[in-house]
Each structure stands twice: as C-alpha cells, then as structure tokens.
Amino acid sequence: MSGNTVTQSVAQSAPWSLARAARELELRRGEFDLAVHLGHVRTVPDEGGGGRRVTRAETGRVRSQEGFPEALRERVKAVGTTEGAALMGISTARFTRLARLGLVVPVKFYLNRYRAVVWLYLAEELLRFPSDRQNAPLLRGRTPEGLRDQLEAGLDLRPRNWRGRHMGFLLRQTDGPWARAAVVASLLDPVQVAEVIRDPYERACLNRFRPERLSHGAPDSPAAHLVSRIMTAEDPDEISWLRADLGQAVAEARETHPAPRPTQRVEHGVVPEPAGSAPAHSSRTRPSPVASRPAVSGREAAFAPAAPVPVAAGPVAAAPVVSATVASRPETATPEDLPAAGERGWPRGLLGWLRRRNT
Numbered sequence: 070m071s072g073n074t075v076t077q078s079v080a081q082s083a084p085w086s087l088a089r090a091a092r093e094l095e096l097r098r099g100e101f102d103l104a105v106h107l108g109h110v111r112t113v114p115d116e117g118g119g120g121r122r123v124t125r126a127e128t129g130r131v132r133s134q135e136g137f138p139e140a141l142r143e144r145v146k147a148v149g150t151t152e153g154a155a156l157m158g159i160s161t162a163r164f165t166r167l168a169r170l171g172l173v174v175p176v177k178f179y180l181n182r183y184r185a186v187v188w189l190y191l192a193e194e195l196l197r198f199p200s201d202r203q204n205a206p207l208l209r210g211r212t213p214e215g216l217r218d219q220l221e222a223g224l225d226l227r228p229r230n231w232r233g234r235h236m237g238f239l240l241r242q243t244d245g246p247w248a249r250a251a252v253v254a255s256l257l258d259p260v261q262v263a264e265v266i267r268d269p270y271e272r273a274c275l276n277r278f279r280p281e282r283l284s285h286g287a288p289d290s291p292a293a294h295l296v297s298r299i300m301t302a303e304d305p306d307e308i309s310w311l312r313a314d315l316g317q318a319v320a321e322a323r324e325t326h327p328a329p330r331p332t333q334r335v336e337h338g339v340v341p342e343p344a345g346s347a348p349a350h351s352s353r354t355r356p357s358p359v360a361s362r363p364a365v366s367g368r369e370a371a372f373a374p375a376a377p378v379p380v381a382a383g384p385v386a387a388a389p390v391v392s393a394t395v396a397s398r399p400e401t402a403t404p405e406d407l408p409a410a411g412e413r414g415w416p417r418g419l420l421g422w423l424r425r426r427n428t
Contacts, residue, residue, distance in 0.1 A: 084115070084125070085123050085124075085125065086123075087105075087112075090122075107144070107145065109144060110123060110128075110131055112127075143193065145191075146193070147176055148189065149187060149188070149190075153190050157195055157196075159208055163212075166212060166220060169220060169224060169225045169227060170226065171226035172198075173195065174190070174231070174234055175188040175227055175234075179285070180286075180292050180296070184295060188227055188231070235300075236252060239252045239280050240252050245326070246322035246326065247322045248278040249318055250315060250321075251276075251278035253314050253318055254275045254279065254315055255300075256300065256301065256311055257302055257311050257315065261302075262275065262315070265315050266315070270329065270330050271319060274322075282296075282300055283296055
C-alpha cells in the first residue's frame with residue numbers, strides 16, 4: 070500500500086472540527102453548540118489537545134435520523150420572551166413572571182446593543198408546558214398569592230436556573246475528576262474557592278481544568294462584568310450548595326489523582342543546589358578570568374583595558390626586582406634606551422604607548 074493511500078485513509082477517518090461538523094449537519098454554529106450541550110450530538114476530546122471534535126460516525130448517525138435536518142432544528146430552536154409567550158398563548162408579562170419564578174428555564178442568553186440581558190428558551194419545552202394540567206392555573210387568571218409575594222420581593226431565578234443548566238452541560242463533556250471539580254469551581258467566586266480548597270497546588274489544578282467562560286465585549290468592560298456576575302453564584306443557599314459539592318468533588322479527585330507538586334530530584338544521593346547559588350570551586354581549580362574571555366581582534370585589543378593577572382594559589386610571590394641598569398640610567402634617557410613594553414609589563418598597542426609616553 071502506497072504512502073498516499075495510507076494518508077488518505079487516515080484523513081477520511083479523522084474526526085471533524087466543530088465548524089465542519091456544523092456544516093455537515095446543516096446547522097448554524099449557535100444551533101450546533103446547543104445541540105452539543107443538549108446531548109443531541111456527541112463529541113470526543115481532540116487527541117492533540119485542540120478542544121472537542123465530532124467523529125464521522127456520529128455525524129452519520131445524526132444524519133440518518135428521521136426528519137433530518139428539520140427535526141434536529143426544531144429540537145434546538147431557542148426563542149425569546151415575545152415568541153415564547155406566543156407559543157404558550159399568554160401575554161409577555163405573564164411569561165416573564167413565570168420565568169422569574171423559575172417555572173420556565175432559560176437555555177442561553179446574550180446582551181443586546183443596550184447591554185440588556187436577553188434570555189432564550191427552548192421552544193420544545195415551552196410547547197410542552199401548557200399540556201401539563203398542573204400548569205393550567207398559571208396560564209389563566211390571577212397569579213397565586215404566594216407567588217405574587219415572591220415577585221414583589223424581587224425574586225428572579227433566571228440567572229440561577231441558567232447556571233444550574235449550564236453546569237449540567239459542562240459536566241456532560243468533562244473527562245476526569247479534576248475536570249468535574251473545576252466545572253463546579255467555575256461558578257463560584259475565587260474567594261469562595263480559596264476558602265474551601267486551602268491547598269494552593271489543588272487550586273492550581275482546578276485552574277488548569279477550568280472551562281472557558283462566555284465572553285461578551287472586551288475584558289473589564291461593563292458587558293464583561295455583567296456576564297461575569299451572571300455566571301457567578303450570588304444566592305447564599307446556592308453558594309452553600311456549590312461549596313459542599315466542590316469539597317466532595319475535590320476529595321474524590323484527591324483520592325484518584327492527587328494534585329501534582331514540585332519535587333526535588335536527587336541523583337546519586339546529591340541534592341541539587343538551589344537556583345541562583347554560586348558553585349563552590351576550590352582555590353586550586355578556580356578558572357582564570359583571562360582564559361574565560363572571548364577572543365578579540367587586533368583593533369579591539371588596542372582599546373581594551375589590561376587583563377587582570379590571575380592570582381596563584383599558595384604564598385604570595387615576591388615583587389620583581391628592577392634591573393640595576395634601568396635604575397642607574399639618568400632621567401634624560403631617551404625612549405630608545407628604555408626597555409620594551411613587554412619587558413616592563415606594560416600592554417602593547419595604543420594604550421601601552423600612551424602610558425610609556427607619560428612616564
């Protein structure tokens with residue numbers, strides 16, 4: 070079998086990216102993401118660490134279902150307040166009250182041009198709501214007194230219900246105990262996470278598997294702060310429930326796979342020196358500073374300072390005795406009568422000549 074044939078067979082069996090899978094299933098990207106969250110389309114982790122992918126067998130399974138693609142689009146259709154009220158046959162005001170009471174749960178949201186939160190609901194769920202006989206009193210007549218008191222007190226369960234549903238979406242796609250614990254931690258304030266998980270290495274492990282948050286606008290913008298507030302638990306009972314769930318999830322992850330910690334590697338019984346410490350060399354094996362200097366050209370050597378003389382180990386050597394001939398010469402001696410630069414220990418070149426001239 071030729072190499073080209075092997076390459077083609079591997080390429081044909083490789084999973085598709087999410088964008089390619091959405092085109093194969095004839096869905097817009099928002100509809101496809103919702104289909105993945107609801108479990109209508111199953112994904113697998115990318116072996117190269119590039120996120121999630123969809124196998125070709127999965128796309129074939131979805132395409133072979135009856136009524137494709139219209140039936141799949143109906144199951145992932147999300148509507149706003151106006152269209153949702155029309156599907157249920159009620160006014161938009163009553164629909165909003167039902168949503169605030171948590172009787173209908175949003176499936177996603179977005180911010181409009183005025184930074185107002187627009188909640189979206191599954192049309193399939195809204196169509197099933199009137200068919201339940203227990204919901205009939207909520208669709209006609211006055212709202213029960215107990216529910217009216219809660220609405221007057223400012224009750225709005227839409228953000229909380231969305232967080233619960235969103236956490237279920239993320240848990241469905243996680244692999245491993247630390248990833249499941251990170252999903253719970255993503256809905257809590259970092260201060261709350263630090264109070265529950267005191268170990269910094271375990272918190273670092275949670276941050277590693279933390280799912281990406283929805284982004285709306287530039288970081289630190291008013292829209293980003295609003296989205297962050299929606300995605301963070303605020304109610305005391307919700308925070309208490311998430312803290313307990315996080316502690317249990319981390320305990321299970323700790324027993325299965327403890328968080329990695331830095332360790333010192335010991336080779337042949339010798340602990341490596343800490344970073345930044347100078348190596349301990351003996352006086353006999355100290356390297357010479359001259360030998361460690363790089364070679365320079367002749368022009369650079371003319372302007373370079375004199376190299377320091379290496380210090381020898383042991384007793385200090387006696388100073389060299391000046392020649393009697395030089396000591397007895399008169400001060401009027403000419404430069405030609407003086408010893409050469411190498412004999413007096415002066416450096417050669419332009420710097421040595423200037424020193425000899427000033428002598």
